[in-house]
Amino acid sequence: MIRRLLVNPFVWLAAVGFAGSLFLHLAAVGGWVLVDLTWALLLTSGCVVLWGAALLFTGGIGGAPFRPAAWRMALRGAAGWLKVAAAFAVGYLVVSGALFAWAAPGTVGLTAGDGSGQGLAPALVRFFSAAWLAAYAVAWALLDSYRRAGPPRALRCPKGHRVSALAKFCDRCGAPMDGGQG
Numbered sequence: 001m002i003r004r005l006l007v008n009p010f011v012w013l014a015a016v017g018f019a020g021s022l023f024l025h026l027a028a029v030g031g032w033v034l035v036d037l038t039w040a041l042l043l044t045s046g047c048v049v050l051w052g053a054a055l056l057f058t059g060g061i062g063g064a065p066f067r068p069a070a071w072r073m074a075l076r077g078a079a080g081w082l083k084v085a086a087a088f089a090v091g092y093l094v095v096s097g098a099l100f101a102w103a104a105p106g107t108v109g110l111t112a113g114d115g116s117g118q119g120l121a122p123a124l125v126r127f128f129s130a131a132w133l134a135a136y137a138v139a140w141a142l143l144d145s146y147r148r149a150g151p152p153r154a155l156r157c158p159k160g161h162r163v164s165a166l167a168k169f170c171d172r173c174g175a176p177m178d179g180g181q182g
Helices: 002-029 038-058 068-074 080-103 122-149
Strands: none
Touching: 002 038, 002 122, 038 122, 080 122
């Protein structure tokens, strides 16, 4: 119960940050120039606070962020649609980043191309808002997983060795993990 009380505000922050990032992204795709940098500062600050909370609650990504098993364990309790949304947002960030890098030489500046020198260029906002979308979506999924399933717990094989929550066999003795206890 206390876990939900502590994590719920951060889950809501992730949802609001994701919605704000989506709004800015769609506006940038439509050519809107971001003149007031307050939104960019708020979304970036929100990402820092949210990721700090996500890593604090979940205990990190198992010490190996590039191993798929670590992500499966960290996201084991997240809603299915949220896992798909986070994966889509990360994939979209990769594609968006590649397109941004391809279009950037000579065509994308830091400021709007209307000659006023005011505001960020829509292409720059589009790239950063895609990054915010991915950051908020993944943090949302991590926090949702923690809220539903709790922190990852160390399991033990039938012979008492510690094993990963996703292990099918014990690394030390090879015992099958069909009924390990936490």
